[in-house]
Amino acid sequence: MNWRKWNRWLHRELGYLFFGMTIIYGLSGIALNHYVARHWNPGVVSRSESISYPSALHRASVDRITIEEILEMTGERKNYKQYYFPSDDYLMIYLKGGHINVNLPMGEITVTKVRNRAIFSELNYLHYNKPKKLWTWFSDLFALALILMAISGIFLVRGKKGITGRGGLLTVIGILIPLVFLTIYLWL
Amino acid sequence: MQRMFLLVVLAVFIGSCNQTAKKESKETQVTEMEQVISATIEELLAQPADYVGKEVAISGMVTHVCSHGGQKCFVLASDGETQIRIVTGGEIDEFKTSLEGSNVAFKGVFTVLNKLETDEHVEDHDSKEHHSTEMAHTEAEKAEYFIEAVDYREITQ
Structure with missing residues (x-):
């Protein structure tokens, strides 16, 4: 089995396993953004x-x-x-x-x-790591899995749509966008 | 037989050590409890120097819990006007807004900021958009004195 097959396997399995966690952190992340920007308490x-x-x-x-x-x-x-x-x-x-x-x-x-607020108060409870204890380990594992999924994701496709082609360009744009915001709002 | 005797001696020794440790732990607890000074809010504010840096226990009605993260709340003195700021400390993550209107007993360290720290604190307070309206707790919110709570308990709802 070559490394690409392992890579696909890792990406797929982690994707399934952490589907629920990605939705939890995604939704509560949007809520957190608006909590900070508009003093809206989503909970x-x-x-x-x-x-x-x-x-x-x-x-x-x-x-x-x-x-x-x-x-x-x-x-x-x-x-x-x-x-x-x-x-x-x-x-x-x-x-x-x-x-x-x-x-x-x-x-x-x-x-x-x-x-x-139904759902959001529960999602926030988890996102803010209120349960502590074992949840800290599980959410750390999820964070690590996100990094692995991101890295394995960029090597899923070969050719002109892959990391050496259009995929590479999109990856660079995705890295540059937060850097532009940091430059404008923090560093300058 | 000799081995058995040695084991018994060892067991008695361990047992007595455990007893001493328990006794010491109890004594430490008593000392810790003795170090907490029970006071009214008026007493704290009348003689702040007597309480600075010490662990105090106060109680009163919570008038407001900061809705931006619940990191501070305000407790009303028995005169019905004076309030004191309580900030989270120790194992306390946040104060729930459901504490508003409840009588709560707090234990924590009474702290007084110096002039420079107070100026920075007031500047930070005034820079927040949601602090633009003057509230009954504003004076306590800007004040140099506060209690960093390590424990609290609702007395009544």
């Missing part, structure tokens, strides 16, 4: 809704009864945790899975509910 979904209190409120007049009224109006009585005044004009009521922000002079009540 959670946050929804806000506003309603009005019948009248303006004053910090001094807010008591347990007022809090209960607001909880009743928002349907969040069972989720109540605690409240405090971030400033004289604002009241913050903490809930299990969110909070209620009240603009006292305006009587404006904003309910924000936060929950884990």
